[in-house]
Amino acid sequence: MASLNRLLARVRRRAGALAVPCTLVTALVPVLALGPGAVGAAAAPLPGGLGPCVPGSCPATYPTSINNLPFTGRDNGINVFVGGDFLVRGRAAEAEGRVVVLNAFDQAKEAGVSSIYNVGIAGVGSRVPPPDGADFLTTGAGVTVASGQSLVAEGGVVRHAGPVTGTVTGTSTTDANAVQPYTGLRAQLSTASDCYARVDGTPRTPTGTAVNQGGQTLFTGDGSSALQVFNADFDLTGPTGGQQGIVFANIPAGATVLVNVTGATRVLNTYSGGINDSDDPLNGYRDHLLWNFPDATSVTLGGTGQFQGSFLIGEPASQTTVTLAGVNGRFFTTGSLTHTSLPVGGGGQEFHSYPFNGDLPTCGSTPVTGEVRVLKTDSVSGAALAGGVFELWEETNGVSGLQTSGANPDTQVGAACTTGADGLCRRTVEVGTYYWRETAAPAGYQLPANPVFGPLVLTAENAAAGVQMTAADAPQPPVTGEVRVLKTNAETGAPLAGGVFDLWRETNGIPGLQTLGINPDIQVGAACTTGADGLCRRTVEVGTYYWRETAAPTGYDLPAEPVFGPLVLTPANAAAGVQVTAKDCPSPKPPATGSIHLTKKDAWSGKPLGGAVFELWREANGIPGLQTLGINPDIRADDCVTAADGGCDFTHLSTGQYYLRETAAPDGYQLPPDPVSGPYRVNADDCVTVALTNKQDDDC
DSSP: OHHHHHHHHHHHHHHTTTOOOSSOOSSOOOOOOOOSSOOOSEEEOSGGGOSSOOSSSOOSSOOSSOBOSOOOOOOOSEEEEESSOEEEOTTOOEEEBEEEESSOEEEOOOTTSOOEEEEESOSSBOOOOOOTTSEEEEESSOEEEOTTOEEEEEEEEEEESSOEESEEEEEEEEOTTTTGGGHHHHHHHHHHHHHHHEETTEEOOOSSEEEEOSSEEEEEOOSSOSEEEEEEOSOBSOTTSOOBEEEEESOOTTOEEEEEEOSSEEEEEBOOOOSSTTTOGGGGGGGGEEEEESSOSEEEEESSSEEESEEEEOOTTOEEEEOOSEEESOEEESSEEEEOOOSSSOOOOEEEOOOOOOOEEOOSSOOOEEEEEEEEEETTTOOBOSOOEEEEEEOOSSOSSOOOSSSSOOEEOSSOEEOOTTOEEEEEEESEEEEEEEEEOOTTBOOOSSOEEEEEEEOTTTTTTOEEEEEEEOBOOOOEEEEEEEEEETTTOOBOSOOEEEEEEOOSSOSSOOOSSSSOOEEOSSOEEOOTTOEEEEEEESEEEEEEEEEOOTTEEOOSSOEEEEEEEOTTTTTTOEEEEEEEEEOOOOOOOEEEEEEEEETTTOOBOOOOEEEEEEOOSSOSSOOOSSSSOOEEEEEEEOOTTSEEEEEEEOSEEEEEEEEEOOTTBOOOSSOEEEEEEEOTTOEEEEEEEEOBTTOO
């Protein structure tokens, strides 16, 4: 029967069977009967099916940010429930979504501010209002709006059992039975609030700790339970009553968070909660977070935060004052509510319509619970593996085996679980039949052909020990691909043969290549010499690699940085491989030069003359002729004394014009009248031949 009840509860939540009517009906709203007994697993919604969005046109996902964009859907669920009176004071602005007040609604804002209070549709909010023409505000007594002010329910109905005083925009409908469908909710919510906080009068066992650290209150969960329970018997304020942060830690994804704030008088004053989900981590818990005040007759909720989560105030004699900038979630109080602002500071306080989709404790007999576990292992070594992702499913449709889709699937239990270092995923659940389904294998492993493990049958007899199965995964074959280096001429891009390279793998975690020291990277294979295509290539496993050039092709120089990489080979690029180009510059050639070959001879006989002394000068100053003195002479390039064969050679001469100046004649010979000859034009790779003569001393 317990399993059937859980199944029916899940089906009702999915189908919206507990929807409240958008217009007056004569039957009571269906509600979930709650007993006063102890509670075990999380499996139920709020009484009356309150919390989730009620179709017909709920958005697939709610906007992550409060906004003033077009509507993304419609929600026929109650967003604000007040068991007593609802007073609007100060500079409060609006209550988005459906509002039900069992007694009177009274609006008397302060003078000099906006005279409007909106219900149903907010200018800025989730932008998921009630259906067009639905009851935006329902009251069990009168509606009073101060002179000069307006209650705006544009596009909706204000349904009231008592008289209306003042200006109401929207359809105003008098109905003596306006709140008759909702009167039972007050007692049911009060009973549920106490049940969530206590089991047989004893505080519900928390799954985590709540600590007011002054600047913040930190709620630290157990990291695994689908229902995270915290008990706070203190105000959520700073040391002097000022604002503080609200922080949650170690909360598993998708878990319901129940915070029981106990005590007769309680204050929350916080800046936590943002306009966008990225503004504050608190936003991420919005639709699974319930703040439960079971005892307080006085509740003050203030601060500048766009506070996240739903509220349940369980004491019918309570008075709740809300000055928070925004409440983003359902707000259910069995007592009275004042929506207002502080005497000084900002105005525009708002309720925004967001659903509560959590699974709360059932209030009835205590179910038997135990652990169902799956152990992820390596199929070869048997070692436990982290990183396997599993879903837990309960057998609920009566068909053997696991069905996850179709018209009548089994029921998934909680969010996905990822195995830790111990290889385990575990859930504490009620007795029943379960399956673990592996949806993602650990890195480096393959999903098995059949990723479903079970059935695991948890009974009253084995619940204390729990039940467990092993899911073994085979290692993935290594992914390999080519890493290549292309050796080219830096000037022409032509491939070069004869370049010698080492391949190294990045293994020490230090950026760049290290080939020496106590922890170098690892060389892969022997050296490689590029062929005619200029390539060296290796087939290796995915990873990070470097090519290092150790010898350049003949006629080329090693580059100043001979390491090329990193080359990152991944599964995505392994088929194509990765390649880098290593460019070498040709070795520099010596500059091309010319020469002058001088032959000194006797002027009459042509006999070679040795011993003549010559200077070689280079034309450098741009003035015709040879200048050997002054401030800008030509350049003296070399000296030479003719050998016995009369020869004298000047080599390695750069291109230019040159002069020969004879400074000493051979013995027995005269210097010529003009000892300077030239200029001689010398080009690269040219040899200029010059023949000069001397007369003997006794020649005329």
